[in-house]
Amino acid sequence: MSPPRLSRHSLPQLPAGIRRPAYDPANIRIGIVHLGLGAFHRAHQAVYTDDRLAAGETGWGISGMSLRSPTVREALAPQDGLYTVLERGPDGDAARIVGSIAEVLTVPETPERAMARLTDPATRIISLTVTEKAYCRARDGGLDAAHPDIRHDLAGEAFPRSAPGLLVEALRQRRAAGAPACTILCCDNLPRNGETVSRIVTEFAARRDPGLAAWIGENVTFPSTMVDRIVPATRDEDRAAVAALGYEDAWPVVAEPFTQWVIEDRFAGPRPRWEEAGALLVGDVHAYELMKLRCLNGAHSSLAYLGALAGLETVSDAMAEPALAGFLPRLWREDVIPTLAPVPGVDLPTYTAQLAERFRNPAIRHRLLQIAMDGSQKLPQRLLGPALARLRAGAMPHAIAMAVAGWMAFLLGTDERGGTHGIDDPMGERLSATARAAGRDAAALSQALFAIDEIFPAELAEHEGFRVAVREALGRLLAQGVRKTLAA
Numbered sequence: 413m414s415p416p417r418l419s420r421h422s423l424p425q426l427p428a429g430i431r432r433p434a435y436d437p438a439n440i441r442i443g444i445v446h447l448g449l450g451a452f453h454r455a456h457q458a459v460y461t462d463d464r465l466a467a468g469e470t471g472w473g474i475s476g477m478s479l480r481s482p483t484v485r486e487a488l489a490p491q492d493g494l495y496t497v498l499e500r501g502p503d504g505d506a507a508r509i510v511g512s513i514a515e516v517l518t519v520p521e522t523p524e525r526a527m528a529r530l531t532d533p534a535t536r537i538i539s540l541t542v543t544e545k546a547y548c549r550a551r552d553g554g555l556d557a558a559h560p561d562i563r564h565d566l567a568g569e570a571f572p573r574s575a576p577g578l579l580v581e582a583l584r585q586r587r588a589a590g591a592p593a594c595t596i597l598c599c600d601n602l603p604r605n606g607e608t609v610s611r612i613v614t615e616f617a618a619r620r621d622p623g624l625a626a627w628i629g630e631n632v633t634f635p636s637t638m639v640d641r642i643v644p645a646t647r648d649e650d651r652a653a654v655a656a657l658g659y660e661d662a663w664p665v666v667a668e669p670f671t672q673w674v675i676e677d678r679f680a681g682p683r684p685r686w687e688e689a690g691a692l693l694v695g696d697v698h699a700y701e702l703m704k705l706r707c708l709n710g711a712h713s714s715l716a717y718l719g720a721l722a723g724l725e726t727v728s729d730a731m732a733e734p735a736l737a738g739f740l741p742r743l744w745r746e747d748v749i750p751t752l753a754p755v756p757g758v759d760l761p762t763y764t765a766q767l768a769e770r771f772r773n774p775a776i777r778h779r780l781l782q783i784a785m786d787g788s789q790k791l792p793q794r795l796l797g798p799a800l801a802r803l804r805a806g807a808m809p810h811a812i813a814m815a816v817a818g819w820m821a822f823l824l825g826t827d828e829r830g831g832t833h834g835i836d837d838p839m840g841e842r843l844s845a846t847a848r849a850a851g852r853d854a855a856a857l858s859q860a861l862f863a864i865d866e867i868f869p870a871e872l873a874e875h876e877g878f879r880v881a882v883r884e885a886l887g888r889l890l891a892q893g894v895r896k897t898l899a900a
């Protein structure tokens with residue numbers, strides 16, 4: 413007999429020892445719409461929410477929506493939204509079934525249903541993990557009105573395609589229907605993510621109807637958040653690991669044991685008591701955001717480019733190489749920690765040492781190429797921001813220059829073991845073409861890339877000392893390889 417497929421119906425038959433919802437998932441009501449139903453949300457916010465549902469806050473079920481691909485709906489709808497979080501630590505695995513996703517939709521498949529849920533008076537929170545690029549930000553941080561999806565949505569002739577367009581249309585309809593105030597909760601890795609989304613949404617709305625923009629200012633809040641949990645993309649091996657437990661789950665998620673969520677406590681209406689599930693509700697998130705983006709994500713991106721260039725596959729593989737593992741403490745100590753304001757209750761050297769431990773977790777196979785994706789969207793807040801802060805303080809951020817050089821070399825598309833990789837990035841074609849035209853000439857390559865002002869702010873691109881540091885690092889990477897260069 414084949415093992416049962418996970419669903420509400422099969423829950424009671426699942427093997428003992430698997431933690432399952434301590435409530436009846438059929439009896440929860442939806443209070444949250446979440447856009448971007450990727451692995452991260454399912455191992456993070458949905459788990460905090462699952463805890464609150466178990467504690468009796470049954471009005472906070474999640475309607476999970478994908479903006480494009482139906483693959484999550486195809487996997488989870490037959491499972492009534494249930495899925496496994498397989499927590500993998502150095503000491504072994506723990507499986508838990510999460511029941512907080514009460515409904516799974518693909519927006520373009522069922523746009524009316526999605527809009528009805530977004531505008532439902534019972535929906536008080538619209539949260540997002542749609543990745544950096546989906547906000548369609550312009551160079552100045554506001555709305556990129558030239559973005560093809562934004563142009564499509566601003567024309568207002570068809571159902572919106574972009575996240576900002578969808579949010580504004582939902583808010584327009586909420587206003588027209590007299591729906592109660594709601595909160596838009598960005599959970600993507602952007603600095604001041606709440607303010608960023610507020611600005612983009614308000615600018616979009618103002619182009620359609622200044623009255624709507626004003627209404628949003630009075631009725632919608634955009635708290636900032638810092639989110640953290642390492643959740644690699646699910647692989648077939650992970651599905652097999654769940655099958656070995658005795659049931660079938662088409663899309664489990666694998667996560668490290670660590671999880672952190674810091675939320676600015678500025679909600680327009682009610683919210684789950686996430687603080688009782690371990691979240692930290694604070695007055696100001698910014699110091700936490702910068703710490704996490706620069707220390708964790710900055711180190712991740714550095715490892716991704718330098719490690720992939722060295723022909724390595726995962727973060728833990730890279731951490732097993734002394735040259736790469738040894739690079740991070742330097743990056744943190746010299747170039748990152750000095751740029752951070754004190755974070756309440758956090759000792760930064762301890763925090764970064766714990767990051768190194770988390771990166772070493774051999775049970776998590778986090779592919780470097782996954783992290784390397786969308787570099788044009790990630791570099792500015794992860795590496796270029798702290799570089800600028802150091803330069804303004806009169807210091808030369810050599811470790812960051814090395815990481816940026818790693819990204820530049822990575823764009824050439826080949827690694828030191830003769831492997832090749834594509835550049836998965838909204839600017840990928842332009843970046844690859846630029847790199848190809850310059851070739852393995854460090855001066856030409858760095859100069860051509862520094863000229864891309866969507867990525868490099870002028871203050872950085874025109875800083876002679878920084879340009880030289882990157883060019884020299886790139887020259888060494890190309891001539892001697894990653895290991896030799898970092899060991900030197």
Ligand code: CS2
Nearest residue numbers: 639640641642709712782783
């Ligand atoms: C990673 C993040 O893929 C990436 O860019 O740096 O997804 C990282 O794993 C999370 O932010 C950890 O909280």
